[in-house]
Structures are given as structure tokens and as C-alpha cells.
Amino acid sequence: MKAYSQDLRDRVIDLYVGSKYKITLISSLLKLDRHTVSEWIKRYKGNANYSSRQHIQKGRNARFTDKEKVINFLANNPDSQGIEIRDAVAPKLPMSTFYDTLNRMGITYKKRTKI
Secondary structure, eight states, X not given: OOOOOHHXXXXXXXXXXXXXXXXXXXXXXXXXXXXXXXXHHHHHHHHSOXXXXXXXXXXXXXXXXXXXXXXXXXXXXXXXXXXXXXHHHOTTSOHHHHHHHHHHHTOOOOOOOOO
């Protein structure tokens, strides 16, 4: 669903603050749901930020973020396998999570074939 424009949000707040209209009257004048209008006003009163929250996602917190630890281990142990790296730097992490973390960090540890 598309977010309401900032101009419309501003008009709602202006009507509420400037004229002291009630929420039900503002919602009927602008043909908006009463809950939507009251939510914008509640946000305005709280922190003065009543803009759209669409596409704002926190995402998951990374379970392992110590890139330097992985790089140091690989510098000291260049021939180690993935499971050895995981066991040394983050032993409680599942392998799939550890591989994903390495990928997000931009670390590759694949062996190069010798010719």
C-alpha cells in the first residue's frame, strides 16, 4: 500500500494545531480513517516526526560482527577450512549463519588451485 503524502500529513497537523479541530472532524473533512489521523497526531506530540515509516526496516541484528578476528585468524592460518575458522572465532554459531556472515563481511576463504 502506498503511503500518504507528506503534504496531507502536514495539513492534518496544521488543522489540529492551528484550529484545534477534533480528530473525528479532521478525519471526516479529509476522508481519512480516524485511527490514521490520531496516529499522526500522537507521533507529532511525541517526537514531532509524523512522516511516513514505509520502507523503514530494522532488520535482524548480526550475531557475529568481529571481522578483524576472522582476518587475523586467516592471516595466521591460511590453509584452514570453514569449520576451523568458525570454531576458532565463533564456536556457537551454526555453519550456515557463519557462512552468511562471512559473505556479508566480504570475506572469502576459498582455496586457489595451484597449477
